[in-house]
Amino acid sequence: MILLVHSNMSAITDFIMWADVEFAMQLELLETKRFDTQDCTIIDLSGADKLANIAQGEPLYVVCHGGEGSSTTYLDGEEYDWQALGKDIGTKMSAHAKDIILFACYAAHGQQGHRPIDMFATGIQSAGKKGVKITGYQGATVTNTMGTVTAREFGGVNHEPILVANAQPSKMKKAGKIDNQLRDTFTPQIQFDAFLKSVPKATPRAKAIAAADKAESFYAAFSKAFIEKQLYYPVGHQNALPIVVYAN
Numbered sequence: 001m002i003l004l005v006h007s008n009m010s011a012i013t014d015f016i017m018w019a020d021v022e023f024a025m026q027l028e029l030l031e032t033k034r035f036d037t038q039d040c041t042i043i044d045l046s047g048a049d050k051l052a053n054i055a056q057g058e059p060l061y062v063v064c065h066g067g068e069g070s071s072t073t074y075l076d077g078e079e080y081d082w083q084a085l086g087k088d089i090g091t092k093m094s095a096h097a098k099d100i101i102l103f104a105c106y107a108a109h110g111q112q113g114h115r116p117i118d119m120f121a122t123g124i125q126s127a128g129k130k131g132v133k134i135t136g137y138q139g140a141t142v143t144n145t146m147g148t149v150t151a152r153e154f155g156g157v158n159h160e161p162i163l164v165a166n167a168q169p170s171k172m173k174k175a176g177k178i179d180n181q182l183r184d185t186f187t188p189q190i191q192f193d194a195f196l197k198s199v200p201k202a203t204p205r206a207k208a209i210a211a212a213d214k215a216e217s218f219y220a221a222f223s224k225a226f227i228e229k230q231l232y233y234p235v236g237h238q239n240a241l242p243i244v245v246y247a248n
Contacts, residue, residue: 001054002028002042005064005085006075009044009204014076015192017063018211019219020103020143024061025208027101027161031059042204051093059099062089066104066116073104073116082116086123090247093129100124100134103143107136108243117245124247132247138239140165140172142223142232146216150223157235164233164240165226175231179222186218 002024006012025040032055034040043050054060064073064080072079089100102108108117117136124132142148142163151159165175183189191214199206226232233240 001051001058002040002061002063003048003051003089004042004044004075005062005073005080006044006078007046009042012076013193013196015188015211015215017075018192018207019145019215020063021204021208022212023143023145023148023161024063024101024103025205026145028059028061032057040205042208045088048088048092051089051097054094054097056096058096059101060089060093060097061101061103063103066102066106068106068109070106071116071119082119083123083126086120086247087127088123090124090127090129090132095129097129098132100132102134102136103141104136105140106138108138115243117243121245121247130248134245134247135242137162137164137242139167139233142219142226144215144219145212146219147223150220151227151232154224154227155232155235159232159235160240160242162242163223163226166231166233167239171229171231174229175226178225178229178231182218182221182225186215186221188215188218191215 002021004012004017021042028040029038041050064075066073072081073085102117106116108115117134121134142165147163148159148161151163165172192211195210195214202210
């Protein structure tokens with residue numbers, strides 16, 4: 001299941017978030033092996049009661065933004081405390097739910113015990129859920145299908161599915177410049193906005209697929225440039241590895 005941390009997903013127009021959802025869809029299908037039905041449930045916080053339907057072995061992908069040193073997560077004008085969010089999700093999710101992946105930058109950044117992932121786990125635990133595995137990353141993440149495919153193609157190594165940008169200030173400055181240049185060149189947001197306008201009643205699944213499609217050239221060029229300029233952490237680097245905590 002995929003949860004967008006927002007009260008009304010129809011208000012979300014950010015191509016990055018919807019492309020993230022498409023990536024989560026791909027990962028979920030690999031985990032659940034529902035290749036025949038291509039079945040993925042996409043919800044927002046208004047539909048959180050559906051968390052009770054998570055089946056055994058089914059992961060939950062939590063899609064939102066995160067900030068370095070921040071105790072809150074945000075998405076399109078809405079902000080939520082990590083611990084309160086964990087409690088809300090934990091209260092409503094199925095007892096079968098044992099695997100949560102945080103699609104948020106800096107979810108595992110900071111001092112152990114005080115990181116967003118720790119606060120989220122505390123919230124899950126306070127809701128009476130135990131043995132839940134929660135995965136997050138220390139830095140700015142790239143959670144995109146084409147981004148990962150391109151990194152693997154040009155990196156010469158088997159990058160993890162989720163990519164992490166190198167946090168050195170000089171590299172982050174260069175990364176921001178490349179990001180802005182490529183957005184101007186490939187116009188993924190403008191193209192996605194045009195899709196939303198032309199298909200006002202598009203389903204969440206259709207939005208996710210369209211966002212990934214409109215951003216395909218952008219993310220291919222983005223990841224190629226990041227590999228060439230060494231702006232991703234290399235495979236195996238401690239800052240690129242997933243951080244796992246358990247709500248016990």
